[in-house]
Structures are given as C-alpha cells and as structure tokens.
Amino acid sequence: MWKRILALTIKEFLSLLKDRKGRLVLVVPPLIQLLVFGYAATFELKQVPYAIYSEDRGNVSRDLLAAFRGSSSFNLVAQLQDESRIAPLIEDKQVLMVLRIGPNFSADLLSGKTTQVQIITDGRNSNTAMLVVNYAGSIVKDFSGAWAARRGSAMPAHIETRAWFNPNLESRWFFVPGIVGLLTLLVTMLVTALSVAREREQGTFDQLLVTPMSPVEILIGKALPGFLIGILEATLVTLAAVFWFKVPFLGSIATLYVGIFLFLLSAVGVGLMISSIAVTQQQGLLGAFFFMVPAIILSGFATPIRNMPAIVQDLTLINPMRYFLVVLRGVFLQGTPFRLLIPELWPLALIGIASLAIAGWLFRNRMY
Amino acid sequence: MQETLTPALEASSLSKTFLAGGRRTTALDDVSFGVRHGIVTGLIGPDAAGKSTLMRLAAGLLIPDSGSIRVAGLDATRQSLEVQSSIGYMPQRFGLYEDLSVQENLDLYSDLQGVPIEDRPARHEELLGMAGLDPFRKRLAGKLSGGMKQKLGLACALVRQPSLLLLDEPTVGVDPVSRRELWSIVYRLVKERGTSVLLSTAYLDEAENCDEVILLHEGRLLAKGTPESLRVPMNGRVFAVKSDSLSKRSLQATLSRAPGVIDALIHGDHVRVVMESQSPPASRPDMQISPLLPRFEDSFVTLLKGPASPVHAITQGKPVSAMTGTVIELENLQRRFGDFYAVKNVSFSVSQGEVFGLLGANGAGKSTTFRMLCGLLPPSGGKLRVAGVDLRHAASKARAKIGYMSQKFSLYGNLSALENLRFFGAAYGLSGKTGTERIQWAMAEFSLSEVKDTVSGDLSLGYKQRLALACALMHQPDILFLDEPTSGVDPLARREFWRRINELAVRGVTVMVTTHFMEEAEYCDRLAIMASGEILKIGTPAEIKAGAKSENPSMEDAFVELIQARESA
Amino acid sequence: MNMRLTGLIRKEFLQIIRDPSSIAIAFLMPLILLLLFGYGVSLDSEHIPLGLVVEAPSADTSNFTAEFRESRYFETFAYANTRNAVRAMTAGKINAVIVLKQDFARQLRQPDGAPIQLILNGVDENTARIISGYVDGSFQNWLEHDAALRGIRSEIPVRIEQRIWFNSELRSRNFLVPGLIAVIMTLIGALLTALVMAREWERGTMEALLVTPVSMNEVILGKLIPYFLLGMGGLALSVAMALWLFEVPLRGSLWILLAASALFLITALGMGLLISSVAKNQFVAGQIAIIGTFLPAFILSGFIFDINSMPKIVQAITHVIAARYYVAILQTLFLAGDEWQVILPNAAALVLLAALFLGLTWRNTRKRLE
Known part of the structure; x- marks a missing residue:
C-alpha cells in the first residue's frame, strides 16, 4: 500500500514541477504577493501631506509648528494665508490635514488661559483620518504637556504608554506573519483543488481508478503533495519574514510547525473537497477562489474579527485561517508558549479532521 | 458552375515550418498542386502529414514561409478577407459554440457571413432539413451527439453557399452512420450546386469516395490522382488466404513474416495479403489462396511502407493466461441516468483468449457498458462479473488482473515516457527487480527507448498510443479493455497496434475492444452491435455480415443496415 | 451597426447567460465581495x-476608571495584578491594559503627577x-471632570478641536464600499474578459470565427461592447447596494460617476483583451x-492602504495601476462631491491608460492563428 502511495506522490510532484506553467504558478504569484503585502500593505502613516493656517500673531505657535515639521509622519505642503483656501486643498486631495491655529493662541497661552488648535482632516478614508488625528493629537499633547511643565502648573497625572510585542507599532510586523498563513493557504489550495480535476480533464483519473489502488490510497496520494508543498511554502515565507523583512521570531519552532501541520489538515481537506466536486480545472479554480476570499477577509488578516457584526463573528469560528493567524502572530511576535495556544489548536485540529473526513466521503461517492 | 482555367485552389511551392519548444518542425515542404472545380478532392495522409496546416493556409489563417496558395485566383495570404467570404471552412472541432442552440449557431454564422435577413428562413430550413436537425433547433450544440455536431458544423460552414468548401477531418470520432450521412450531403452539394470540396481525412475507405485524392506524407506530396489511378498498380497483388490448420491469427503472423508480403490483415474468416509484385505468397498445402480486388488502402500502405520490414513477435513474460472458461459475464445489465437508460438489459459473455468487439454509434451505450465493466461506474441493475468478481467492489487483487486503455490515451502529459511507465508499474505494485524488468520489456517491445525522456504530451499520436498500451500491459493483465484504442491514428500505426493485440490474444489474453472502424471489427472473434443502450446483434463478423440484405456486404453495410432497420422499426 | 457585429454581440450575451462561471464572476462574486466588505x-x-x-x-481610582467603564469604545475587565492582565493580553482576551499603581492616589x-x-x-x-487615541480622549475627559470636581480651572494649555470632513462619523464602510466598486469592475472588465477570450481559443471557436469575413476590429468590439454593458450592470448593482443597503452617501452627481466608471471599465477591458x-x-x-489587475486593484489602489505611506518604489508602480485613479474618483464622488480638481486629472490618467492598453491590444491582434 505505501509503495503505491509513494508512487502516486512522486508522480504528483513530477507532474507539478516538470510543467513550466505549474512551476510558475507555485513560485511567481506567492513571490509577488509576498512583496506586495510586505511592502505595500501598511496602516502606518508616513509623510502625510498637510497644510498650516496660522492666524497667531505671537511666537509660541512656532514651537508647535516646529514639532510638526520635525515629525516624519507629516509633510508640510502649504502654509495658508486665507481661510477660504482650506476647503479646496482638502477637497482636491492635496492635503489630508489642515492644522489651524487661532489668532489668540500665543496670547492665551502666555496669560495662562486654555486655548485650542483645530485639526481638520479628510475623512474619505476613515481609518487614515482617525490615525491622522491621533498622530497630530499626540504632537499637540506633548507640546501642551511641555508648556504646562514650563509654567510649573503640573498635570495631576500623565500616561506612560508602552506597546508590547511591537514597540514601534510597525505594520509590517503585523502583516508579514499573516502572509505566512495566506500564502500557505493559497499554494496548498492551488495544488490540491486542481489535482483531481486536471486528471479528469486528461482522462487519467479513470486510468488511476482501474489500478489496484483504493480510494483511500488515492486520497492520501493526492493529499501528501499538498501537505509537503504547504510545509515548504510556510517554511520559505517564514524564512523570508525573519531574514528579509526582519520580523522577530520569539516563540518555538516546534509550536509553529504544530500549527502549520494542523492548519494544513484543513487546507488540504477543503482543497480535496473542491477537487472531488469540480469536473474541470476552471471549476476547481473558481471553487478555490470562492473559498479563499471569505476565508482571508474573515480571518482577522487585515481587520480585527472583533469589529465584525456578531453573526459574522460566529461564522468565523469555522474558518481555520482565523485560528492559524493567532498561532502565527503569537509565535512570531509574542513568543506565546504552546500551552496558551491550545485553545486555538484544538479547533484547528477539529476542522482539519472534519474537512478531511468529508473529502474522503466525497471521494468515495463521486468517483465517476 | 464555372469551369474556368483558374483552379478552385492552387498551391505552388508551398512551405511552412513551425517553431515549437525551440525546435523548428517542417509541416509542409515545397508542395504544389491544384484542386479542380466541382469535385470532391480528398487530402489523405497519416497523423502529422501537414493536412491541417494546408487547410489553414488555404483559409488565410496562416502565412506560408515560401510559395503561395490561391483560392479561385485570389491570394489566400494577402487577400484573406476576400477569400474568406468565398469559402466555407469547418475546423477539426467543428467550431461550434456549445452553449448556443442549433438555431443560434446558425444565426451567428449567418450574421458573420452577411447572409441577408430575408434569405435566412429558407436557407436555414434547407440546411437543417439536409442535416436532419430541424427537430432540434432549440437544443444546445453541446448537447448534440458527435454526428449531429458535425452536421451542424457543416451547416454553419454552408450558410452562404460557398464556392469552395474546406473540411478538416470532418469524420474523426464520428460513427459510420453519421459518416455516411455527411458524405451524402457533400455529394448533393457537389452535384446540385457545383461546390468544390477539399476534405482531409485519415479514413482510407473515405478516400475511395473522392473524385481525386492528394496524398501527403511528412509534409511532402506523395501522389495525386483519382483513387482508381492509384489503385491500378495494385491489381493482381492482393490475395485472400485461408488455412485449415492454422488459426487466423497464427496465419496472419506467419504471412506477415513471409517474403514479398507488404501487408497481411485479418479480414473476417480470411487473411488479406498485399504482395510486392503480382505473384501470390508462397503457398503451403493447407492454404487456400484466391485473388482479391485491391482497395485504396492497399496502395496507401504500399506507398508509405515500401518493402516489408521484419516483424518480431510480442514477448509477453507469461506464456498463457492462467484463466480459463468464461472471463467476462453480463446479465441484464442496466444503467440509468435520471429517466434515461444509457444501457438496458445487456447480456453477453466473453471467453478466455477471445477478442470481443463492441460496436455502435455515438451514444449507443458502448462507453457506459465499458465503464461498468471496468468498475468505473456502478450499474443500476443486473449482474456483471469480470474475472469472477464485480470490479467495483473487487479487492485490488482482482483489479490487478485487468488492463485498461482509454480513447484519450490517458497518459500524464507532462511526465516523460519513462516516468509514465514507472508510475503505472508502481501503481500495480511492481517494484524492485520485477519493475525494472518490465520497464525494460516495454522499452524493447514497443521501441520506446529513443523517446524515453520525451515528455509524453509532445509525442506523436502513434507513440502515445504505443506508450498507453505499454502502460496498460506493465502488469501482464489477463484481460485487456481497449476503448476506441485507434481513433485518430493512421493506418500504419493501426496495423502495428492490432498485430500486438493479436499476439496477446494468441497467448490467451482476453481482449475487449470498442471501435468506430468497421475494418477493425473484422479482426474480432465476436462482435456485439449496440444501439440506444441495447444489443442488436451478437456474432462472428461473418454471421453479422450474413444477416445483411445487400449483396456481398462490407461490415459497414451490415452495421448501417442494422441501425437503420432499428430506427425505422 | 453592421450585421456581423450585432451577431457577435448577441452571441456573447447568450453565452454569458448560459455559462455559470460567467454569472459567478459577474454577479455572484461582486455580491459576495460587497456583503463581505459591507458587513x-x-x-x-x-x-x-x-x-x-x-x-x-x-x-480617585474609581473616578478615573469610570471614564473607561462608561466609554462606548471600551469594555473593561478588572484584573488583580499586572501579571494576570498581561497574560490575558497575550492570550488575546484583551487588547490593552491600564495599570494604576499602588501609589496612584x-x-x-x-x-510630577501620577503615572498611569x-x-x-x-x-x-x-x-x-x-486604542492609544481613545485612551487619550478618555484621559482628557477625566482631567476636565477632575478639575471641575475640585472646582478649579482645567490645567490643559492646548485643547484639540477635531473636525473630520466628508465622513464625520468615521464609518469605514463609507470608504470601503465605494473602493470595492473598483475591484468589482476590474473583476468583470479584466478577469472575465481575459477568460472568455482565452476560452474561444481553447475550444477552437476562434478558428471558425477567423475564417469568416469578420474583421479583427469587429472581433474586439464584439467582446468590448457586451462586457462593457455587463460591467455597467455590475456597477449599477454595486451602487444600488452601496446607497440602499449600506447607506453610503452619494454627494457627487450620478452622471459623473457613470462617466468615470465607463472610462475605467474601458481601461479594464483593454487590460483584459x-x-x-x-x-x-x-x-x-x-x-x-x-496578479496583474485584481490584486493591485485591492492593495495598490489606495482602496484600503494609503499610497503616500508606501515605499517610494511601490508608489511609483501605483502610477500604472488604473484602479488607483478610479478609487480616488470614487471616494471623492461618494463622500465629497463633484470635485473637478480630483476628477479631471485622474480621468485624464485613465484616458491615457485606456489608450495605451487598447492600442497595444490592437497592435498585438492579427487575424491569424500564429
């Protein structure tokens, strides 16, 4: 039995790797996605274009403006002399923010009164807008705190913020471990979801069925290449994450591979489910696409699951990607020990076993 | 009907090469000929002879490397739009939109050919009537049978009465009844409308229906003339040989090795022999030799093959199959798809060492029966036993006794020949020394050594077929299932293939085969003819032919008669 | 229009209706994407x-923590000590911890003030x-409440007044849904068109088409027109869902939206062909x-991720991504209004790209099989 399975596995590898197109599909899309996500997917703001409209006649505002100029998050585009210019600048997307300082800014401060500055932002992208307000707010607060200290009127309390696991709040640290999951899923699905359909199209599936191989043997023979390629892909992207993107890896490698193994159970299972239903490669491709898009979007890959409506949150409970991402980020950034990841690992195992069982059942019943 | 000096089609010094995988292959090499008006010209040649390339050049779809091709005096390359509005062209796969209905396909091609709206109803009526598709106007083209598709493809090529009709292998994979219908349509066109037709085919019996044939081989023009003129040199060189003591297969094997023999073929109860000269084969006392009329195929084989080459016998490791008695048994076998019975109440049995043929039009239920026998499809009713078991529930041991070769020559297209052999060997549990030995056997027996590292998808059809058979024989099966094993393969490769099958049968392997070639039906010991899921007749080739009413019927006549009798009943 | 072209267009529509995968890409996929992103x-x-x-x-501490307990941004959980809280954070149960030390009061x-x-x-x-932003907000509130409680003037020298234009409630749906229209139009324009064209080659129908007296321009137009209409149908579906299901405001004019979408669709069709x-x-x-159209429309268009924050080289690449210009127009039309300063330059870029893609297609297509 094992000899036959081995033969089938070798055959699957050969036919994947000998085909130029097949090799391309395994190498080029993951590479491009790694680069695109690694470099372009970022929620950090850099060089936000902004304008200043200052009516202040005093000198105090200069210190505040200097603080903005010194920040790499902002890029001064214009200094306005006229209030009517604010609207067009924002409307035309030339700036994302206008900092407006009133005429009595310096006078108020010097006389010990509370004064205010206005931050006007373009809310077309609400996330960016919120971050711009936060960035600008913290610059203003620092200035405010320093001013208060200089005048000896101390604040009753102050906040000391520390971000654990990602002290500089780098977007890349958040996205890159996610990409390990994303690409592992993508490549495994492509390898498994098309494998039976391809044989059906070429007519070799019948040829396979008349050999003494049993359906279970064929299933294992089809699952193993997906498994091995998935592990290889995960390893490669992990190496790229650590050595190319310099994302810290604090946890244990063993925990990571337990997670990869359990996740691949589900990925291979779903891939083979699609495979046993699809008659043509196109159907297989569409099926994989229709599974992967929701699986990624509803996984917490880019946006938190907690922000979703309750019913959608419940739906994510059957998404293997959801658990895998927690494991990945935990192992990479938090160094989470195995013990604390058990609540993620057992659902992953359950989904994996269930999907493989369904794939096996479909395999037996949809052989012709 | 103009009979001018300009031929309907004229090729002069036409050459065309293709660049594929870094290698330049020659498809046509300095070919010159003319096609006359108002007749059917057949373009005959084996696989990869350059037939399709020639057709595409004539339709202005390809640009020649050198030389020119003119249609009714117009240069097909430079004046392709003008040429395209005067010709009708049916590509190999009929060019139909499968998700459009019959009527919608016709409408589309009428639009593209600019047929005036007011002329359409009458024209469509006429074409559909001619093709017998009138009742199916609303049916999707994809849901038509192969024969109907082919006729619809022809109707689409004819929406605007073309002066030249180009048909690229219109009869591949189509059953004999449909083939006859197509030919009668083509002849009506020629007779009533004076259309010139250029038709390419790999069926040699069709060549005899042509007014003139052009023989292509490896991109070169081999011969041109009427079928008659090509047949004449063969007169007196064809004989029927019978023997009392030798089985027909042993007789064929003996004769094909005899000196002066170009071709020896089983034909019903005798062996048909083509000689190098006009002297009969060396006779032995137990042989009866009588002269036969030559056929076009004889001259084709002679032209291509030349003097006989020595043929060695197949060396199956196992001398004689271990099984005896009845090997395949079917009793009231049924298969339903929804309300539709693809196979109903089919019963027959095949004994050990027999070559049993299953014949029928497309959709007759041959493939369904076949798939049930191989355990690929569960029957809806009835009993079925192969080698004593139902293969669907059989342990892998029982399945190890059968070999299966499908019409698509199901090989892994991106694996090399050697890798395919290795895989199928391992799938049947051959490993270590036995595995290596069997691979060496297959390499030697099927002359595959020179292509062992070639990716099997790049092999020529003949090689693919050999490789597929080798894969099916790796584990020395007792029973061999062949599903249309020779479709699309040229006559020489077919002969080669059947020689091996005969050797296997002699050694006791039971062979079950489906085919469209009526010729090949003659090679079988017994035949079953199927239509609409039922068996119409079972018997030896002679018995089947004896049932036909026409005089001295060919197998095809007998077949067509049986089908027509059933349809009219 | 000539007979050949109408024939080709009618054929294409019949095929779209009958092919489940076309329907899936043209209607089901947009629907799923809109629902996924909307909800x-x-x-x-x-x-x-x-x-x-x-x-x-x-x-004092309970006054402080009340600010957080009452905030709609937070749901608070009390922990006995920092160690337990951090463990809960590591396990993903909470996202942040606020610690008030022994000597807070x-x-x-x-x-020096009490450290929080x-x-x-x-x-x-x-x-x-x-979170950091929200915590700051609650902290400022506490400062003022605390000052008021003790009857003294607030000690904060500079207060921030924030004004967010166009999307004052900061609903992310308001920018995700319009941006998604660009992705959907790319799906129909480029992916579907490329697939159906390839299918004609695969099935051998292109060969039959080419031997008829049809010209290559007619073949290209015969694909462009039906998928253009289909794409506009996808647009209608998306806009309707945006306006009525997800209640995204449309502040610009519908006609400009249609015109800009038509322009983008032609660009996408050009890419597909x-x-x-x-x-x-x-x-x-x-x-x-x-890889060439769908993924960039998602990631590199400014739809989710801010283009200004990407590395310079990636920013340079986004200039050839048509979706980038369309996303800018869409977000402006929906949330800001008819801002010609945004619409015109972006539309000009789309015209340029459309001309480029269609020009290349036209140059690359010959009425031959090789």
Missing part, C-alpha cells in the same frame, strides 16, 4: 476589551494606535489577470 470588514473599533489593574482602589496632584501605565498589545499595530492576446489558455490568462 465583514470594519475598521471601526468599539467595545474594545480593556484590562484595568487597580492596585489600591480609592475614590498619593502621587496624584504632586508636582498603558500597555498595548502591539501585534495589531493599527488597533493599538487607535491585452492579457488574452498574450495568453491563449484560461489557466494562464486567469493567473495573469489576478
């Missing part, structure tokens, strides 16, 4: 689980940054379309 993807954080550690409870209102520790889980840095003139089988065409 599933949200960057609006509310009820963020926040851990509170109060080492020595007092009236004593240090309060001392010259905010520990963020930085793994999801975007959420971390948002260009891909199919290079890739003649569906598998390769699909791969190129996904």
Whole structure:
C-alpha cells in the first residue's frame, strides 16, 4: 500500500514541477504577493501631506509648528494665508490635514488661559483620518504637556504608554506573519483543488481508478503533495519574514510547525473537497477562489474579527485561517508558549479532521 | 458552375515550418498542386502529414514561409478577407459554440457571413432539413451527439453557399452512420450546386469516395490522382488466404513474416495479403489462396511502407493466461441516468483468449457498458462479473488482473515516457527487480527507448498510443479493455497496434475492444452491435455480415443496415 | 451597426447567460465581495476589551476608571495584578491594559503627577494606535471632570478641536464600499474578459470565427461592447447596494460617476483583451489577470492602504495601476462631491491608460492563428 502511495506522490510532484506553467504558478504569484503585502500593505502613516493656517500673531505657535515639521509622519505642503483656501486643498486631495491655529493662541497661552488648535482632516478614508488625528493629537499633547511643565502648573497625572510585542507599532510586523498563513493557504489550495480535476480533464483519473489502488490510497496520494508543498511554502515565507523583512521570531519552532501541520489538515481537506466536486480545472479554480476570499477577509488578516457584526463573528469560528493567524502572530511576535495556544489548536485540529473526513466521503461517492 | 482555367485552389511551392519548444518542425515542404472545380478532392495522409496546416493556409489563417496558395485566383495570404467570404471552412472541432442552440449557431454564422435577413428562413430550413436537425433547433450544440455536431458544423460552414468548401477531418470520432450521412450531403452539394470540396481525412475507405485524392506524407506530396489511378498498380497483388490448420491469427503472423508480403490483415474468416509484385505468397498445402480486388488502402500502405520490414513477435513474460472458461459475464445489465437508460438489459459473455468487439454509434451505450465493466461506474441493475468478481467492489487483487486503455490515451502529459511507465508499474505494485524488468520489456517491445525522456504530451499520436498500451500491459493483465484504442491514428500505426493485440490474444489474453472502424471489427472473434443502450446483434463478423440484405456486404453495410432497420422499426 | 457585429454581440450575451462561471464572476462574486466588505470588514473599533489593574482602589481610582467603564469604545475587565492582565493580553482576551499603581492616589496632584501605565498589545499595530487615541480622549475627559470636581480651572494649555470632513462619523464602510466598486469592475472588465477570450481559443471557436469575413476590429468590439454593458450592470448593482443597503452617501452627481466608471471599465477591458492576446489558455490568462489587475486593484489602489505611506518604489508602480485613479474618483464622488480638481486629472490618467492598453491590444491582434 505505501509503495503505491509513494508512487502516486512522486508522480504528483513530477507532474507539478516538470510543467513550466505549474512551476510558475507555485513560485511567481506567492513571490509577488509576498512583496506586495510586505511592502505595500501598511496602516502606518508616513509623510502625510498637510497644510498650516496660522492666524497667531505671537511666537509660541512656532514651537508647535516646529514639532510638526520635525515629525516624519507629516509633510508640510502649504502654509495658508486665507481661510477660504482650506476647503479646496482638502477637497482636491492635496492635503489630508489642515492644522489651524487661532489668532489668540500665543496670547492665551502666555496669560495662562486654555486655548485650542483645530485639526481638520479628510475623512474619505476613515481609518487614515482617525490615525491622522491621533498622530497630530499626540504632537499637540506633548507640546501642551511641555508648556504646562514650563509654567510649573503640573498635570495631576500623565500616561506612560508602552506597546508590547511591537514597540514601534510597525505594520509590517503585523502583516508579514499573516502572509505566512495566506500564502500557505493559497499554494496548498492551488495544488490540491486542481489535482483531481486536471486528471479528469486528461482522462487519467479513470486510468488511476482501474489500478489496484483504493480510494483511500488515492486520497492520501493526492493529499501528501499538498501537505509537503504547504510545509515548504510556510517554511520559505517564514524564512523570508525573519531574514528579509526582519520580523522577530520569539516563540518555538516546534509550536509553529504544530500549527502549520494542523492548519494544513484543513487546507488540504477543503482543497480535496473542491477537487472531488469540480469536473474541470476552471471549476476547481473558481471553487478555490470562492473559498479563499471569505476565508482571508474573515480571518482577522487585515481587520480585527472583533469589529465584525456578531453573526459574522460566529461564522468565523469555522474558518481555520482565523485560528492559524493567532498561532502565527503569537509565535512570531509574542513568543506565546504552546500551552496558551491550545485553545486555538484544538479547533484547528477539529476542522482539519472534519474537512478531511468529508473529502474522503466525497471521494468515495463521486468517483465517476 | 464555372469551369474556368483558374483552379478552385492552387498551391505552388508551398512551405511552412513551425517553431515549437525551440525546435523548428517542417509541416509542409515545397508542395504544389491544384484542386479542380466541382469535385470532391480528398487530402489523405497519416497523423502529422501537414493536412491541417494546408487547410489553414488555404483559409488565410496562416502565412506560408515560401510559395503561395490561391483560392479561385485570389491570394489566400494577402487577400484573406476576400477569400474568406468565398469559402466555407469547418475546423477539426467543428467550431461550434456549445452553449448556443442549433438555431443560434446558425444565426451567428449567418450574421458573420452577411447572409441577408430575408434569405435566412429558407436557407436555414434547407440546411437543417439536409442535416436532419430541424427537430432540434432549440437544443444546445453541446448537447448534440458527435454526428449531429458535425452536421451542424457543416451547416454553419454552408450558410452562404460557398464556392469552395474546406473540411478538416470532418469524420474523426464520428460513427459510420453519421459518416455516411455527411458524405451524402457533400455529394448533393457537389452535384446540385457545383461546390468544390477539399476534405482531409485519415479514413482510407473515405478516400475511395473522392473524385481525386492528394496524398501527403511528412509534409511532402506523395501522389495525386483519382483513387482508381492509384489503385491500378495494385491489381493482381492482393490475395485472400485461408488455412485449415492454422488459426487466423497464427496465419496472419506467419504471412506477415513471409517474403514479398507488404501487408497481411485479418479480414473476417480470411487473411488479406498485399504482395510486392503480382505473384501470390508462397503457398503451403493447407492454404487456400484466391485473388482479391485491391482497395485504396492497399496502395496507401504500399506507398508509405515500401518493402516489408521484419516483424518480431510480442514477448509477453507469461506464456498463457492462467484463466480459463468464461472471463467476462453480463446479465441484464442496466444503467440509468435520471429517466434515461444509457444501457438496458445487456447480456453477453466473453471467453478466455477471445477478442470481443463492441460496436455502435455515438451514444449507443458502448462507453457506459465499458465503464461498468471496468468498475468505473456502478450499474443500476443486473449482474456483471469480470474475472469472477464485480470490479467495483473487487479487492485490488482482482483489479490487478485487468488492463485498461482509454480513447484519450490517458497518459500524464507532462511526465516523460519513462516516468509514465514507472508510475503505472508502481501503481500495480511492481517494484524492485520485477519493475525494472518490465520497464525494460516495454522499452524493447514497443521501441520506446529513443523517446524515453520525451515528455509524453509532445509525442506523436502513434507513440502515445504505443506508450498507453505499454502502460496498460506493465502488469501482464489477463484481460485487456481497449476503448476506441485507434481513433485518430493512421493506418500504419493501426496495423502495428492490432498485430500486438493479436499476439496477446494468441497467448490467451482476453481482449475487449470498442471501435468506430468497421475494418477493425473484422479482426474480432465476436462482435456485439449496440444501439440506444441495447444489443442488436451478437456474432462472428461473418454471421453479422450474413444477416445483411445487400449483396456481398462490407461490415459497414451490415452495421448501417442494422441501425437503420432499428430506427425505422 | 453592421450585421456581423450585432451577431457577435448577441452571441456573447447568450453565452454569458448560459455559462455559470460567467454569472459567478459577474454577479455572484461582486455580491459576495460587497456583503463581505459591507458587513465583514470594519475598521471601526468599539467595545474594545480593556484590562484595568487597580492596585489600591480609592475614590480617585474609581473616578478615573469610570471614564473607561462608561466609554462606548471600551469594555473593561478588572484584573488583580499586572501579571494576570498581561497574560490575558497575550492570550488575546484583551487588547490593552491600564495599570494604576499602588501609589496612584498619593502621587496624584504632586508636582510630577501620577503615572498611569498603558500597555498595548502591539501585534495589531493599527488597533493599538487607535486604542492609544481613545485612551487619550478618555484621559482628557477625566482631567476636565477632575478639575471641575475640585472646582478649579482645567490645567490643559492646548485643547484639540477635531473636525473630520466628508465622513464625520468615521464609518469605514463609507470608504470601503465605494473602493470595492473598483475591484468589482476590474473583476468583470479584466478577469472575465481575459477568460472568455482565452476560452474561444481553447475550444477552437476562434478558428471558425477567423475564417469568416469578420474583421479583427469587429472581433474586439464584439467582446468590448457586451462586457462593457455587463460591467455597467455590475456597477449599477454595486451602487444600488452601496446607497440602499449600506447607506453610503452619494454627494457627487450620478452622471459623473457613470462617466468615470465607463472610462475605467474601458481601461479594464483593454487590460483584459491585452492579457488574452498574450495568453491563449484560461489557466494562464486567469493567473495573469489576478496578479496583474485584481490584486493591485485591492492593495495598490489606495482602496484600503494609503499610497503616500508606501515605499517610494511601490508608489511609483501605483502610477500604472488604473484602479488607483478610479478609487480616488470614487471616494471623492461618494463622500465629497463633484470635485473637478480630483476628477479631471485622474480621468485624464485613465484616458491615457485606456489608450495605451487598447492600442497595444490592437497592435498585438492579427487575424491569424500564429
């Protein structure tokens, strides 16, 4: 039995790797996605274009403006002399923010009164807008705190913020471990979801069925290449994450591979489910696409699951990607020990076993 | 009907090469000929002879490397739009939109050919009537049978009465009844409308229906003339040989090795022999030799093959199959798809060492029966036993006794020949020394050594077929299932293939085969003819032919008669 | 229109209706994407689980923590000590911890002020940054309440007044849904068109088409027109869902939206046709379309991620991504209005790209088989 399975596995590898197109599909899309996500997917703001409209006649505002100029998050585009210019600048997307300082800014401060500055932002992208307000707010607060200290009127309390696991709040640290999951899923699905359909199209599936191989043997023979390629892909992207993107890896490698193994159970299972239903490669491709898009979007890959409506949150409970991402980020950034990841690992195992069982059942019943 | 000096089609010094995988292959090499008006010209040649390339050049779809091709005096390359509005062209796969209905396909091609709206109803009526598709106007083209598709493809090529009709292998994979219908349509066109037709085919019996044939081989023009003129040199060189003591297969094997023999073929109860000269084969006392009329195929084989080459016998490791008695048994076998019975109440049995043929039009239920026998499809009713078991529930041991070769020559297209052999060997549990030995056997027996590292998808059809058979024989099966094993393969490769099958049968392997070639039906010991899921007749080739009413019927006549009798009943 | 072209267009529509995968890409996929993004993807954080550690409870600490307990942005959980809270944060149960030390009450209102520790889980840095902002907001409120309670003037020298234009409630749906229209139009324009064109080559129908007296321009127009109409149908579906299901405002004019979409669709169709003139089988065409058009429309268009914050080289690449210009127009039309300063330059860029892609397609397509 094992000899036959081995033969089938070798055959699957050969036919994947000998085909130029097949090799391309395994190498080029993951590479491009790694680069695109690694470099372009970022929620950090850099060089936000902004304008200043200052009516202040005093000198105090200069210190505040200097603080903005010194920040790499902002890029001064214009200094306005006229209030009517604010609207067009924002409307035309030339700036994302206008900092407006009133005429009595310096006078108020010097006389010990509370004064205010206005931050006007373009809310077309609400996330960016919120971050711009936060960035600008913290610059203003620092200035405010320093001013208060200089005048000896101390604040009753102050906040000391520390971000654990990602002290500089780098977007890349958040996205890159996610990409390990994303690409592992993508490549495994492509390898498994098309494998039976391809044989059906070429007519070799019948040829396979008349050999003494049993359906279970064929299933294992089809699952193993997906498994091995998935592990290889995960390893490669992990190496790229650590050595190319310099994302810290604090946890244990063993925990990571337990997670990869359990996740691949589900990925291979779903891939083979699609495979046993699809008659043509196109159907297989569409099926994989229709599974992967929701699986990624509803996984917490880019946006938190907690922000979703309750019913959608419940739906994510059957998404293997959801658990895998927690494991990945935990192992990479938090160094989470195995013990604390058990609540993620057992659902992953359950989904994996269930999907493989369904794939096996479909395999037996949809052989012709 | 103009009979001018300009031929309907004229090729002069036409050459065309293709660049594929870094290698330049020659498809046509300095070919010159003319096609006359108002007749059917057949373009005959084996696989990869350059037939399709020639057709595409004539339709202005390809640009020649050198030389020119003119249609009714117009240069097909430079004046392709003008040429395209005067010709009708049916590509190999009929060019139909499968998700459009019959009527919608016709409408589309009428639009593209600019047929005036007011002329359409009458024209469509006429074409559909001619093709017998009138009742199916609303049916999707994809849901038509192969024969109907082919006729619809022809109707689409004819929406605007073309002066030249180009048909690229219109009869591949189509059953004999449909083939006859197509030919009668083509002849009506020629007779009533004076259309010139250029038709390419790999069926040699069709060549005899042509007014003139052009023989292509490896991109070169081999011969041109009427079928008659090509047949004449063969007169007196064809004989029927019978023997009392030798089985027909042993007789064929003996004769094909005899000196002066170009071709020896089983034909019903005798062996048909083509000689190098006009002297009969060396006779032995137990042989009866009588002269036969030559056929076009004889001259084709002679032209291509030349003097006989020595043929060695197949060396199956196992001398004689271990099984005896009845090997395949079917009793009231049924298969339903929804309300539709693809196979109903089919019963027959095949004994050990027999070559049993299953014949029928497309959709007759041959493939369904076949798939049930191989355990690929569960029957809806009835009993079925192969080698004593139902293969669907059989342990892998029982399945190890059968070999299966499908019409698509199901090989892994991106694996090399050697890798395919290795895989199928391992799938049947051959490993270590036995595995290596069997691979060496297959390499030697099927002359595959020179292509062992070639990716099997790049092999020529003949090689693919050999490789597929080798894969099916790796584990020395007792029973061999062949599903249309020779479709699309040229006559020489077919002969080669059947020689091996005969050797296997002699050694006791039971062979079950489906085919469209009526010729090949003659090679079988017994035949079953199927239509609409039922068996119409079972018997030896002679018995089947004896049932036909026409005089001295060919197998095809007998077949067509049986089908027509059933349809009219 | 001539007879050949109408015939080709009618054929294409019949095929679209009958082919389930065309329907899936043209209607089902947009629907799923809109629902997923409309309901599933949200960057609006509310009820963020926040851990509170109060080492020595007092009236002051409970005044402070009340600000957080009452905030709609937070859901608070009390922990006995920092260790437990951090463990809960590591396990993902809470996203941040606020620690009030033993001597909070004593240090309060001392010259140095009492330190309040905010520990963020930085793994999801975007959420971390948002939490930090919210915590600051609550803190400012507390300062003012505290001052008011003690009957003194607020000590904050500079207060921030924030004004967010166009999307004052900061609903992420309001920018995700319009941006998604660009993705959907790319799906229909480029992916579907490239696939159906490749299918004609694969099935051998292109060969039959080419031997008729049809010209190559007619073949190209015969694909462009039906998929243009289909794409506009996809647009209508998306806009209708945006306006009525997701209640995104449309502040600009519908006609400009239609015109800009038509322009983008022609660009996308140009890309689809260009891909199919290079890739003649569906598998390769699909791969190129996904990587070359679909993925960039998602990531590099400014739809979710801010282009200004990308590395310079990536920013340079986004200039050839048509979706980038369309997303800018869409977000402006929906949320801001008819801002010609945004619409005109972006539309001009689309015209340029459309001309480029269609020109290349036209140059690459010959009425031959090779």
